[in-house]
Amino acid sequence: MTDNIITLGNITRLDLPTDRILEEAKLRVKDGGVVVLGWDADEELYFASSIADGGEVLWLLEKAKKKLLEMDP
Numbered sequence: 001m002t003d004n005i006i007t008l009g010n011i012t013r014l015d016l017p018t019d020r021i022l023e024e025a026k027l028r029v030k031d032g033g034v035v036v037l038g039w040d041a042d043e044e045l046y047f048a049s050s051i052a053d054g055g056e057v058l059w060l061l062e063k064a065k066k067k068l069l070e071m072d073p
Contacts, residue, residue: 011071035060 018038025034033051040046049057 022036033049033056035049035051035057036047038046051057051060
């Protein structure tokens with residue numbers, strides 16, 4: 001039997017597996033680029049972006065911040 005997993009796209013208070021988030025991003029994000037933030041094995045901030053323009057990266061981060069602040073708790 002094979003797994004038939006359907007992603008609902010709802011908001012959860014539980015942490016999700018990193019691989020699941022990255023795979024979903026590869027399917028949904030256009031070729032315009034991505035920004036990845038997280039903690040590495042030494043608990044240091046990890047940052048990577050496929051976007052060369054620092055201004056565009058900052059704009060995306062601010063848009064994400066605004067969306068987070070506007071979410072219902």
